[in-house]
Amino acid sequence: MALAPNMPKSWRAETKPHKFCPGCGHGLVLKALGECIDELNIQDRVVFGCDIGCSLLSWDFFNVDSIQTHHGRTTPVLTGVKRARPDRICIAYMGDGGGYAIGSQHLVNAASRNEKITVILVNNCVYGMTGGQMAPTTLPGMKTETSPYGRDVELTGNPTRGPEMVAAITPPSAYVARGTVANLRQLKKMIKKALETQMNGTGFSFVEALSLCPTNWRTNAKETWGFVEKEMSQFFKVGEIKVPESKEGK
Amino acid sequence: MADKPVKGEKRFFVTGNEVVAWAALAANAEIMYGYPITPQNEVMHYWTRLAPKYGRRFLQTEDEISAGFTTVGGVLSGARAFTATAGPGNTLMQESMSMAEMMQIPTVVVVQQRGGPSTGTVIYSQQEVTMTCFGGNGEGFRVVYSTGSHQELYDYVIKAFNTAWKYRIPTFVLGDGYQAKMRESLIMYDPEERGIQMVPTEKIVGASGVPGVDREPKHLRNTYNTEEELYKVVGDLAKHYWQVAPEIEEYEEFDCADAETVIVAHGVVTRAAQGAVKELREQGKKVGHFRPITLRPFPKKAMEKAIQKAKEILVVESAEGQLAKIVKAEIYGSDIPITGYFRPGMGITAEEIVEYILNKG
Amino acid sequence: MAREYKIALAGEGGQGVQSVASIIVEAANDKGREALYIPNFGVEQRGGVSIAFIQIADEKIGSPKFKIADIVVALSDRSVRRTAQYVDHRTTFVYDASIKGVEDDLPKNAAKIYAIPAIEVAKTELHPRVFNIIIMGAVIEATKVIDIDSAKEAIEKKLGYKFEQDPKLRELNFKALERGVELVRQVTN
Numbered sequence: 034m035a036l037a038p039n040m041p042k043s044w045r046a047e048t049k050p051h052k053f054c055p056g057c058g059h060g061l062v063l064k065a066l067g068e069c070i071d072e073l074n075i076q077d078r079v080v081f082g083c084d085i086g087c088s089l090l091s092w093d094f095f096n097v098d099s100i101q102t103h104h105g106r107t108t109p110v111l112t113g114v115k116r117a118r119p120d121r122i123c124i125a126y127m128g129d130g131g132g133y134a135i136g137s138q139h140l141v142n143a144a145s146r147n148e149k150i151t152v153i154l155v156n157n158c159v160y161g162m163t164g165g166q167m168a169p170t171t172l173p174g175m176k177t178e179t180s181p182y183g184r185d186v187e188l189t190g191n192p193t194r195g196p197e198m199v200a201a202i203t204p205p206s207a208y209v210a211r212g213t214v215a216n217l218r219q220l221k222k223m224i225k226k227a228l229e230t231q232m233n234g235t236g237f238s239f240v241e242a243l244s245l246c247p248t249n250w251r252t253n254a255k256e257t258w259g260f261v262e263k264e265m266s267q268f269f270k271v272g273e274i275k276v277p278e279s280k281e282g283k
Numbered sequence: 284m285a286d287k288p289v290k291g292e293k294r295f296f297v298t299g300n301e302v303v304a305w306a307a308l309a310a311n312a313e314i315m316y317g318y319p320i321t322p323q324n325e326v327m328h329y330w331t332r333l334a335p336k337y338g339r340r341f342l343q344t345e346d347e348i349s350a351g352f353t354t355v356g357g358v359l360s361g362a363r364a365f366t367a368t369a370g371p372g373n374t375l376m377q378e379s380m381s382m383a384e385m386m387q388i389p390t391v392v393v394v395q396q397r398g399g400p401s402t403g404t405v406i407y408s409q410q411e412v413t414m415t416c417f418g419g420n421g422e423g424f425r426v427v428y429s430t431g432s433h434q435e436l437y438d439y440v441i442k443a444f445n446t447a448w449k450y451r452i453p454t455f456v457l458g459d460g461y462q463a464k465m466r467e468s469l470i471m472y473d474p475e476e477r478g479i480q481m482v483p484t485e486k487i488v489g490a491s492g493v494p495g496v497d498r499e500p501k502h503l504r505n506t507y508n509t510e511e512e513l514y515k516v517v518g519d520l521a522k523h524y525w526q527v528a529p530e531i532e533e534y535e536e537f538d539c540a541d542a543e544t545v546i547v548a549h550g551v552v553t554r555a556a557q558g559a560v561k562e563l564r565e566q567g568k569k570v571g572h573f574r575p576i577t578l579r580p581f582p583k584k585a586m587e588k589a590i591q592k593a594k595e596i597l598v599v600e601s602a603e604g605q606l607a608k609i610v611k612a613e614i615y616g617s618d619i620p621i622t623g624y625f626r627p628g629m630g631i632t633a634e635e636i637v638e639y640i641l642n643k644g
Numbered sequence: 645m646a647r648e649y650k651i652a653l654a655g656e657g658g659q660g661v662q663s664v665a666s667i668i669v670e671a672a673n674d675k676g677r678e679a680l681y682i683p684n685f686g687v688e689q690r691g692g693v694s695i696a697f698i699q700i701a702d703e704k705i706g707s708p709k710f711k712i713a714d715i716v717v718a719l720s721d722r723s724v725r726r727t728a729q730y731v732d733h734r735t736t737f738v739y740d741a742s743i744k745g746v747e748d749d750l751p752k753n754a755a756k757i758y759a760i761p762a763i764e765v766a767k768t769e770l771h772p773r774v775f776n777i778i779i780m781g782a783v784i785e786a787t788k789v790i791d792i793d794s795a796k797e798a799i800e801k802k803l804g805y806k807f808e809q810d811p812k813l814r815e816l817n818f819k820a821l822e823r824g825v826e827l828v829r830q831v832t833n
Contacts, residue, residue: 113356
């Protein structure tokens with residue numbers, strides 16, 4: 034089957050159309066990632082790992098070797114690959130629950146150790162696959178299945194600002210950024226820089242992507258984009274947070 | 284750098300944890316992932332001192348969840364990789380080992396059992412039998428070697444890598460705090476010089492070529508969409524496991540042919556059981572000892588043969604009946620009464636087994 | 645020499661029972677005998693009684709744990725109380741003569757009970773640092789698990805690097821070993 038012209042070369046045509054819900058942001062993030070893999074010409078070197086949660090639906094998404102792991106455990110699995118085979122380019126793909134809740138100790142420690150892997154974390158403010166429960170990133174006042182009256186920060190604390198946390202514990206050689214599916218061109222640049230950071234062997238690289246979940250947000254298209262562009266972007270500032278000093282300069 | 288860590292045959296007098304590190308080196312293990320927990324720590328201490336001299340690696344992880352999953356990653360990338368743990372650490376590793384079970388990832392884990400439940404003691408027990416054989420949300424598709432001496436620790440750590448990679452089954456070497464910390468003599472050797480070929484590893488992910496162009500990509504998963512899909516996968520795992528089980532099963536027996544009382548014990552307790560049999564035989568008692576070396580898969584046929592003349596089976600273990608539970612299930616249908624001498628978290632001596640058998644008449 | 649010996653050595657942290665134990669078992673192993681040594685472990689390692697469990701035999705040793713020792717050496721009041729459980733009518737019980745207030749705690753069922761003035765000898769005749777070597781001499785005299793020359797070889801192996809810098813240390817250690825042997829001879833003869 035020939036790929037439609039706008040599909041990245043590293044995508045696996047046989048598994049398209051993909052299995053994400055209509056309007057889901059994963060497809061956009063994975064498109065940006067796919068284009069980066071193509072442009073960097075690393076399809077033969079990538080080991081891709083996905084978590085449990087909606088990210089697991091990417092287990093056969095690419096024509097790259099892929100491991101679907103357990104909830105929160107993608108970071109250590111890919112760390113294990115990288116430590117044993119430093120010539121591989123290891124990409125750990127997960128959601129906000131996997132990175133900031135059940136697997137937060139792995140994210141924190143991989144960042145602290147400056148593991149030479151790339152973590153791409155998709156933030157949609159909610160647990161998607163399990164049916165819309167409150168996530169570490171659920172915004173104050175936001176209604177979910179486990180915060181039906183709106184998230185009360187007095188009871189549940191404030192949403193996790195992941196990239197800020199990762200930036201605080203990584204050395205200057207790491208790359209940390211927050212992008213958004215509302216600005217794919219910028220998101221792609223960030224993912225590319227993250228992968229280049231890994232390829233240069235300088236440090237840990239981390240990109241959070243603000244994403245969409247109309248299914249669990251129960252929003253129409255306009256409301257969905259409005260939520261990511263306004264509410265989410267207001268709380269989670271988009272931009273590069275830490276950029277390794279590059280030889281070429283910038 | 285690539286010099287062999289063990290050459291020829293040499294007698295050593297060291298702790299069991301040091302034995303494990305040397306055995307893994309001799310087996311050409313490339314990387315160890317680990318997290319500190321007593322009584323396993325010195326495996327890492329020796330490994331981190333020795334590994335760089337032979338071009339091997341080590342990663343100290345943030346916890347045993349991570350130690351288990353990094354081991355999984357290392358193995359998937361084609362490295363002969365292992366970890367070691369105990370007690371609550373073993374509990375945390377069950378998650379990754381159930382993934383290894385499901386995805387046929389040839390991990391090797393050395394367990395030095397400590398007292399439990401909970402944090403228990405850092406000393407000794409045989410209370411991690413159920414967990415090591417059947418832990419996690421799985422079916423126990425694992426190989427568990429229960430060792431009883433430093434020589435066996437050395438032999439079976441080497442063997443564990445081969446069993447794991449040959450059959451693609453996660454493999455455990457089940458030691459204990461005594462074996463970890465005590466010192467006794469053993470012979471270390473280069474496996475190759477003894478004719479033991481290390482089973483080659485395979486880059487399960489990350490082989491050469493462009494996936495989707497030169498070869499199919501590896502898409503590995505453990506999540507399935509339908510009951511039928513999962514049933515088929517688990518059915519295939521079960522079929523494979525039971526097919527190879529007879530090749531893997533190992534045991535020893537002592538004076539069982541005419542034994543009216545058969546003592547069943549595993550691991551370090553076999554030493555006490557063997558001593559008890561010797562003593563009781565000298566007193567004219569018809570006592571034998573059956574020792575499963577593989578607790579999973581259990582040497583069921585061999586055990587059935589060993590108890591042919593038995594009028595009673597006495598399970599002796601440093602746990603409250605964990606081995607006994609396996610034994611009862613395995614010989615279901617036999618009408619030989621099974622009793623237990625259970626000492627959870629306590630060492631067992633030959634003298635006390637003798638005394639127990641004589642006193643119960 | 646042919647028989648199997650089970651030895652429990654107990655003292656306070658810093659009295660060096662574990663290092664003595666390890667020198668003895670290594671010496672036995674070097675002579676081709678079978679030895680098994682379990683250092684005391686558990687939470688008590690810090691600030692508690694330190695016990696070394698040793699077995700030496702001509703054949704492979706059975707269970708690493710034992711209930712009853714052939715010889716118990718206890719070097720503090722707490723050690724005397726802790727080790728009573730390893731004593732029965734076959735056991736030789738050795739303790740330091742300077743330990744006060746344990747008269748009632750000495751195991752009455754022991755085959756023999758000897759008090760030796762090891763702490764006193766270390767302090768007045770030799771040096772407190774070699775106290776554990778005196779104990780080593782006492783153990784090998786009481787058990788004969790290794791002869792005195794093997795014991796000296798083992799000490800040399802362990803501490804040789806220190807002796808190189810200060811040969812007087814060698815003399816001091818060997819003297820301590822011999823005094824340990826004598827202390828046991830004096831009470832047994």
